[in-house]
Every structure is written in C-alpha cells, then in structure tokens.
Amino acid sequence: MKIGIADTTFARVDMGGIAADEIRKHASVGLERYVVPGIKDLPVACKKLIEERGCDLVMALGMPGRAEKDKVCAHEASQGLILCQLMTNRHIIEVFVHEDEAKDAKELAWLMEQRTREHAVNAVRLALHPKELEKLAGTGQRQGFEDVGPARL
Ligand SMILES: Cc1nc2c(=O)[nH]c(=O)nc-2n(C[C@H](O)[C@H](O)[C@H](O)CO)c1C
Numbered sequence: 001m002k003i004g005i006a007d008t009t010f011a012r013v014d015m016g017g018i019a020a021d022e023i024r025k026h027a028s029v030g031l032e033r034y035v036v037p038g039i040k041d042l043p044v045a046c047k048k049l050i051e052e053r054g055c056d057l058v059m060a061l062g063m064p065g066r067a068e069k070d071k072v073c074a075h076e077a078s079q080g081l082i083l084c085q086l087m088t089n090r091h092i093i094e095v096f097v098h099e100d101e102a103k104d105a106k107e108l109a110w111l112m113e114q115r116t117r118e119h120a121v122n123a124v125r126l127a128l129h130p131k132e133l134e135k136l137a138g139t140g141q142r143q144g145f146e147d148v149g150p151a152r153l
Helices: 015-026 039-051 068-088 105-128 130-135
Strands: 002-008 030-036 057-062 092-096
Touching: 002 015, 002 039, 002 105, 015 030, 015 057, 015 105, 030 039, 039 057, 039 068, 057 068, 057 105, 068 092, 092 105, 105 130
Parallel strands: 002 030, 002 057, 057 092
Antiparallel strands: none
C-alpha cells in the first residue's frame, strides 16, 4: 500500500509534511511526495503519483488565497482532481483550506494543520480500514473546525 501526498509552495503551512507525519502515526505504508507551485498543478501531480509512482490513494493539499481569482482557481483545481479520480479509479482526498476561512495567520496555521491531520486519518481509513468510516456515516464529521454532529428530530 502506497499513499501519495501532493502539495504546493503557495500554501503558507507545510501541509505535505504534516500529512506524512500523521499518516506515519497510523499506518505502515509507503509514502510518495510531489510538491508543485500551486493548486492548479495538483491534478497532474496526483495522476503521476498514481500512474507512475504506484500510489493507491493520494492526498491533494492546497491553500486557495482570499482573492476572487484564487476561488476560481480552486474550483478549476477541484474539477481537475475529480476528473483525475474518474480517469484513474483512485481516491484523491482534496484538502483545501481557503485563506479566508481563518480570522488571522495564527488561526490559519492551526486550521491548516488540523484539517490536514484529520484528513490524513481519513485517507488511512479509506485505504486500510473502510469499516471505520462506515461506523462514522451520518455523524456530521468536519475536518478542522468542530464536528457538527448528527441532526435529530
Ligand atoms: C491566482 C492563483 N491563485 C492560487 C491560489 O489561490 N492557490 C494556489 O495554490 N495557487 C494559485 N495560483 C497558482 C496556480 O495554481 C498554478 O500554480 C500556476 O498557474 C502555475 O501552473 C494562482 C495563479
């Protein structure tokens, strides 16, 4: 089992390093890292991780900026990542933290780390322990900020 980690130099936190650290805590798997300039470069990095470097599942990590053009960029990158999943029949866990989700740099750093770590656990579950995800179905999980929990009548 090999998990790929694709991340960017545009991000303000080392999301790839954090993902690798968290995955190593939960599983003994091969890791392949591929760093690109920005989020629009992630789809081909993920495809190469899958097709050329033998990854079974990939995490795509990035930080869309706060400008309108950054949000357009994020939407385009997401579409590329979805297409890549369909082309390769492999999961790509997209971990995007929009810069304006956080009120300041300190909260941004916290959120980027927290969301990356929680999705790294999801990546391990998806790759190795899918029954764990089944137990969490419908429980209102969120990555980063607090879980919202299940809705009740
Ligand atoms: C406008 C813009 N915004 C972002 C962003 O918010 N986050 C990010 O990671 N990268 C951004 N980029 C860079 C592109 O994703 C890409 O790296 C370049 O267009 C080179 O292919 C661009 C060009």
